């Protein structure tokens with residue numbers, strides 16, 4: 001237990017993490033040159049034991065969720081590492097807005113443990129609109145996918161799926177408006193006939209954006225689509 005008031009302790013940890021390579025991004029402790037220390041990794045929020053086989057939403061006995069029964073997405077399954085809550089949310093923010101690109105490599109290496117080369121022919125990161133890409137300087141999903149590709153050998157296609165219409169961030173909208181917000185925002189510029197594609201993103205929240213991308217990819221002939229995300233936000 002720290003003797004410092006929490007906000008001050010947090011600030012000092014953040015400063016320590018910036019100054020000392022080899023210190024954990026979350027606790028500031030010695031991480032042996034890794035992004036996070038073993039204790040913080042062990043504490044990251046796991047996914048529930050039972051979830052919808054298609055979208056990963058928590059369900060009582062691992063049965064398909066209501067949303068997938070009512071309107072099945074074009075993807076067959078969802079692979080995710082963590083539940084999207086504290087402190088995974090902070091790590092994703094540190095990657096996107098704090099430019100902590102080492103986290104993309106770290107997330108990607110872990111995703112590579114569940115996205116297998118035997119089941120996937122191609123990795124497609126969720127694209128950013130070119131305006132957003134210029135603003136941020138990088139696409140976090142592409143950086144995560146790059147690391148997955150490095151560790152699995154699955155080829156990465158960076159230009160096949162593009163975002164042609166800028167859309168307000170999904171998080172700023174009520175759930176029921178999210179499907180309409182992203183409808184028609186993506187274009188596929190590759191023939192994906194027979195390809196088994198893993199669609200890579202940082203977070204899956206409502207799933208509306210990934211559903212729309214998968215819909216477009218299916219129109220281009222994919223044999224199968226799996227969603228691969230670092231974190232899954234759950235409704236409960």
Ligand SMILES: [Zn+2]
Pocket residue numbers: 024025026027028029036037038039040041
């Ligand atoms: Zn730590």
Ligand SMILES: [Zn+2]
Pocket residue numbers: 052053054055056057064065066067068069
């Ligand atoms: Zn589902």
